[in-house]
Amino acid sequence: MQEIRQGMKDGIPIALGYLSVSFTFGLMAVSVGMKWWQAALISMLNLTSAGQFAGLEIMVTGGTLVEMALSELVINIRYALMSLSLSQKTDQSFHTVHRWAVGAGITDEIFAVAMNRKTDISRHYMYGLIMLPYFGWLAGTLAGALLGDVLPEMISSSMGIAIYGMFIAIIFPKAREDKKIFMVILIAVILSCGFRWLPAVNRLSSGFVIIICAVAAAVIGAFWDLVCEKKESERIN
Amino acid sequence: MEWQTFLRYLGVMAGVTYLIRAVPFVLSRGKITNPFWKSFFDYIPYAVLGAMTFPAILYSTDGVLSAVAGMMAAMILAYWKKGLLTVAAGACIVDFLIQLFV
Numbered sequence: 380m381q382e383i384r385q386g387m388k389d390g391i392p393i394a395l396g397y398l399s400v401s402f403t404f405g406l407m408a409v410s411v412g413m414k415w416w417q418a419a420l421i422s423m424l425n426l427t428s429a430g431q432f433a434g435l436e437i438m439v440t441g442g443t444l445v446e447m448a449l450s451e452l453v454i455n456i457r458y459a460l461m462s463l464s465l466s467q468k469t470d471q472s473f474h475t476v477h478r479w480a481v482g483a484g485i486t487d488e489i490f491a492v493a494m495n496r497k498t499d500i501s502r503h504y505m506y507g508l509i510m511l512p513y514f515g516w517l518a519g520t521l522a523g524a525l526l527g528d529v530l531p532e533m534i535s536s537s538m539g540i541a542i543y544g545m546f547i548a549i550i551f552p553k554a555r556e557d558k559k560i561f562m563v564i565l566i567a568v569i570l571s572c573g574f575r576w577l578p579a580v581n582r583l584s585s586g587f588v589i590i591i592c593a594v595a596a597a598v599i600g601a602f603w604d605l606v607c608e609k610k611e612s613e614r615i616n
Numbered sequence: 617m618e619w620q621t622f623l624r625y626l627g628v629m630a631g632v633t634y635l636i637r638a639v640p641f642v643l644s645r646g647k648i649t650n651p652f653w654k655s656f657f658d659y660i661p662y663a664v665l666g667a668m669t670f671p672a673i674l675y676s677t678d679g680v681l682s683a684v685a686g687m688m689a690a691m692i693l694a695y696w697k698k699g700l701l702t703v704a705a706g707a708c709i710v711d712f713l714i715q716l717f718v
Contacts, residue, residue, distance in 0.1 A: 392700035399708075417622055424630035434629040438617065444628050451632040457664055458633075462641035464657040467648060475642060482638025487668065492700075494661045536678040537686075537712035543673035544690040544707030546665045551694035553662060563659045564666035571667040592667035593660060600663075601655035608651065 386507020389496075393488045393508075394515030396545045399538035400428050401516045405523025406535065407432070411439045415524035422520035426486060426513065428542070430454045450584070457589055461490040470499040477502040484509035488542075491549045559600060567596035677711050681718060686711030 401422055408418035413435070425431050430451050437447050462485055466478075473481070481502060489508055493500050527535075554561040570592040574580050583591075648654050677683045689710035693703045 392704070395701055396704050412617070417626075420626060421629070424626065425633050427633055430629070430633055434625070438622070438625045444624060447625055447628045448632050451629055452636065455633050455636045458637040459640045460660050460664065462637055462639075463644050464660050466641050466644040467654075467657055478642040479638055482641040483634055485637045485641065487665065491661055491665060533678070533712065533715050537682075537708045537715065539676040540673060540683060540686045540690075540707045540711050541704045543669045543676055544686070544704035545700045546669040547673075547687070547690040547707075548694045548698065548700045548703035550662050550665050550669070551691060552697045555695060560659065560662050564662050567663040567666040568670040572671045575671050589664060589667045593663035596663040596666070597656045597659035600659040601652050604655040605652055 380503075382501050382503035383507035386504040386509075387511055388507075389492050390489075390508045390511040392545070393492060394511035396488065396541050397512050397515040398519040398522075399541045401519030402523035402527070402530075403535060403539065404428070404431055404435075405520040405525075406527030407523075408435055408520075409524045409527060411435065413438075413524075415521065418520050418524040419517060422517050426484065426516055427455060427458075453584055453587055457487075457593070458485055458490075460590075460593070461485055461487070465490055465493060465500075468494065468496075468500055470501050472501045472503070474502075481505045481509065484513060486512070488512065488545055488549075491546070495549065559603065562603075563596045563600040566599055567592045570595060677715070679715060682711045682714035685714045 404422065405415070405418045408421070409415060413421075421431055421434065425434070433450050433454055434447060436442075437450060462482065465485060466473075484505070489512060493505065493508060496504070550560075550564055554564050571588060574583060574588040574592065648657065673687050674680050674683050677686065686707040690703050690707040693706045698706070
């Protein structure tokens with residue numbers, strides 16, 4: 380019970396952040412011709428920002444199912460990395476059936492907050508953590524779909540930055556404390572800027588770019604750790 | 617769009633997205649002991665978030681200038697170790713004010 384409550388508390392800021400992003404999704408879905416309940420169904424069954432925006436585009440332009448599957452695969456494959464990473468931090472309470480259930484709720488922000496926890500995570504904590512963001516995601520979608528036109532354009536535009544503000548709030552304090560994490564983030568950022576701004580490579584999809592940048596930066600960091608450890612053990616011997 | 621068409625799209629979209637998340641989470645049991653992979657998975661969250669945030673944050677609102685201001689606000693607040701919500705709200709408010717006045 381304590382764990383569920385702690386999870387829910389940690390989920391509040393994520394839920395509020397999601398309201399703004401899913402609001403934009405609902406707004407957009409209706410504006411390209413979807414029904415409000417279709418937008419809501421998409422949000423309930425997907426719970427992913429970039430993937431939903433891309434999927435919406437494919438539906439509207441009449442893309443093929445293969446195209447849909449491939450786009451979702453590429454954009455969301457980062458979740459596979461996160462799932463692997465997160466399963467390193469789970470305690471014994473995670474039986475198979477709970478893994479199948481919690482697996483549906485692993486998003487960028489939920490993952491980041493769970494990883495930030497000092498101790499191993501229990502299934503109760505994860506259920507608590509996922510609950511409010513899930514309803515926030517749905518509520519925002521509904522609100523955007525049903526009453527999107529009421530909000531002045533400037534406010535809805537400013538809300539687009541919220542999700543990135545949350546990411547910064549997660550990575551900055553860590554980068555400040557740990558020089559290696561700072562370097563790994565810096566490498567990932569430089570690569571990602573390169574993919575965005577350099578000609579030729581800037582045609583890659585954002586899902587691919589994120590994977591390439593993150594894996595490259597984490598591999599460099601991990602190699603660096605190996606080298607440092609070796610030096611350390613040589614010094615002791 | 618016919619609802620059968622919609623359901624087919626939705627099924628493929630949700631199915632792929634779900635399996636990508638759940639399958640690795642279900643299959644990967646036992647802690648990784650290899651030091652290289654342990655480090656790798658320690659770094660992955662921060663590397664992913666870094667790559668997702670920059671430079672995408674610059675194009676997240678209607679103007680690059682206001683987004684830069686919002687980004688700076690977020691960075692300063694995060695450096696002071698403010699919570700997620702404070703940082704996110706700070707970025708939105710600064711972005712909004714810059715759009716309003718500039």
